Amino acid sequence: AQKVTQAQTEISVVEKEDVTLDCVYETRDTTYYLFWYKQPPSGELVFLIRRNSFDEQNEISGRYSWNFQKSTSSFNFTITASQVVDSAVYFCALRAVWGGTSYGKLTFGQGTILTVHP
Amino acid sequence: DVKVTQSSRYLVKRTGEKVFLECVQDMDHENMFWYRQDPGLGLRLIYFSYDVKMKEKGDIPEGYSVSREKKERFSLILESASTNQTSMYLCASSWRGRGSNQPQHFGDGTRLSIL
Numbered sequence: 243a244q245k246v247t248q249a250q251t252e253i254s255v256v257e258k259e260d261v262t263l264d265c266v267y268e269t270r271d272t273t274y275y276l277f278w279y280k281q282p283p284s285g286e287l288v289f290l291i292r293r294n295s296f297d298e299q300n301e302i303s304g305r306y307s308w309n310f311q312k313s314t315s316s317f318n319f320t321i322t323a324s325q326v327v328d329s330a331v332y333f334c335a336l337r338a339v340w341g342g343t344s345y346g347k348l349t350f351g352q353g354t355i356l357t358v359h360p
Numbered sequence: 361d362v363k364v365t366q367s368s369r370y371l372v373k374r375t376g377e378k379v380f381l382e383c384v385q386d387m388d389h390e391n392m393f394w395y396r397q398d399p400g401l402g403l404r405l406i407y408f409s410y411d412v413k414m415k416e417k418g419d420i421p422e423g424y425s426v427s428r429e430k431k432e433r434f435s436l437i438l439e440s441a442s443t444n445q446t447s448m449y450l451c452a453s454s455w456r457g458r459g460s461n462q463p464q465h466f467g468d469g470t471r472l473s474i475l
Contacts, residue, residue, distance in 0.1 A: 287466035350403040
């Protein structure tokens with residue numbers, strides 16, 4: 243079985259602060275993909291990034307960066323110099339490629355509500 | 361851009377009614393999915409489909425069924441709505457492949473209330 247845990251239910255920061263959203267996952271599969279999605283108040287989930295299990299390079303995209311550590315089964319997301327427009331619910335998700343009942347399905351974490359105050 | 365359209369943003373129905381939630385995508389995606397979203401539980405997969413007329417149960421299929429008669433349309437059916445089915449329902453689509461690494465694209469969601 244797969245599991246994704248986002249331990250932070252809610253985070254509140256002031257604009258320009260850096261913030262890190264934690265994601266820890268469990269899977270018995272050796273090949274898998276990890277995703278981050280953003281859900282603004284409008285409701286639509288917006289895809290942010292995909293990372294596969296055999297590529298542990300960290301990635302930076304503007305103010306966003308992702309730290310993938312296979313040894314600790316973590317895929318954390320950092321927003322640098324946060325802005326009010328970053329306020330949203332953020333979801334981490336896992337998709338295994340092979341095996342078992344998790345074959346091909348996307349498993350989501352509980353989500354982290356981020357509020358950025360002006 | 362991929363467009364996934366859900367027929368209603370808000371819906372109010374009564375207990376025992378048969379409810380249809382419709383989802384249409386315009387990118388010729390083979391895969392389509394229905395999730396429900398509840399506070400503290402994240403998104404949970406109800407049903408998914410890899411092809412026309414093909415469906416597979418997700419993690420919480422009880423009380424639901426689906427229909428996929430055309431590639432672009434995936435319907436979620438609540439056979440006899442109950443109050444515990446009050447939730448946000450999200451539809452998604454993606455390219456083919458059970459092991460596909462392609463991201464799923466989501467609609468805006470339908471907030472369903474069962475009274």
